[in-house]
Amino acid sequence: MTLDILYFAWLRERIGLPRETVTTEAATVADLVAELSAREDRYALAFSDLSAVRVALDQDLADFDAPLAGVREVAFFPPMTGG
Amino acid sequence: MTLDILYFAWLRERIGLPRETVTTEAATVADLVAELSAREDRYALAFSDLSAVRVALDQDLADFDAPLAGVREVAFFPPMTGG
């Protein structure tokens, strides 16, 4: 499957890009994170503390054990600080 | 002692005047209310249900058993409905 992956705030800065398209067979968000972290140090560093990372699937907040089947867009970002 | 007595809202309408000056020996607000009520029916009517009447002494909310010694201005009015 092909996914658009978006990064925001310090995740974008650590990984060094705002978005990319990946082809993956990852079943869940956690699988995808493991796959990316294995790829390069900058990913491993960005994802080293998942308690500080939030994920959205097709623009809805989700958990790391959420399945990726049918998903088009995955976004990773720190806890929100608006308002 | 001489007191300025003020009436507001429906107390003013029932008693028929916004303020008056009275000379009284009443020791407490309750005594003053009894004295006024004995005077004329319009006072007795206005003060017939004291649960619907509030009192202020020199512009501070007070109770009916509050002493009048040293007070200059007594105001009677219904529960407030501002805002």
Add this chain to the structure above:
Amino acid sequence: MQIRVQEAPFDYGAESARFTDGCNGIGAVVTFCGIVRNDGGALQAMEIEHYPGMTERALTQIAEEAARRWTLADCLIIHRFGRMTPGEKIMMVATASAHRADAFAAADFLMDYLKSRAPFWKKEFSGDSAEWVAAKDADEAALERW
């Protein structure tokens, strides 16, 4: 702390902006505006009577109590008296604080106390009738929250 009791209308937008800009980067501003209700067209006008002197005194005491309970940079109360028609703005409060929780709580508190402790009385005119608005038990009960 700014307290104003007046017969004239006030400009809610301009007052909100002036209050906020006057606090010069304080973080959080909450405002409340009370408006004469339309109530489906039945109400023609409302008249607010007040107790000059005591009104300002009561509002000042309520604002001082809010400033004791929460950390506020400033607060504003404007309340009108006299005759108003549906849609007219009756009053406003504004609170400014570094933190939104303080600004929200203080504005909510000011409104609860103002409702039941500031000497204003509303009379409503509809058709041929003119009636004094009765105080709500809920308004008195709201004070117990604080």
Add this chain to the structure above:
Amino acid sequence: MQIRVQEAPFDYGAESARFTDGCNGIGAVVTFCGIVRNDGGALQAMEIEHYPGMTERALTQIAEEAARRWTLADCLIIHRFGRMTPGEKIMMVATASAHRADAFAAADFLMDYLKSRAPFWKKEFSGDSAEWVAAKDADEAALERW
């Protein structure tokens, strides 16, 4: 329900007045305004990043949830992104209801949810340093009130 996400400044006073007048005699309006803090002059600027598309979606969901929980005539959320300096207005919410309790609760709820559930991230610039603002535990905990 009005949701706006924009880079340009907004006119807080004019928006508050327009929102209130648009509700045509609804009784109670509460507004909140968030302002870039001065913090004693140390902060030079703030930059807000957001997630276009998801931002509007999240704010709409939060506003819809408020409308389910309370009786609201209308609500408004304006939130900026991009670079801002101390004193600039970051965002506002406004709620209108026949009763002040609903207007206060809904505005408070909108702020709590917006803080922790709408995809905005703040970066602060002071002197030579630029740091992402950390989310506060208190903000996450505030959601449990509702």
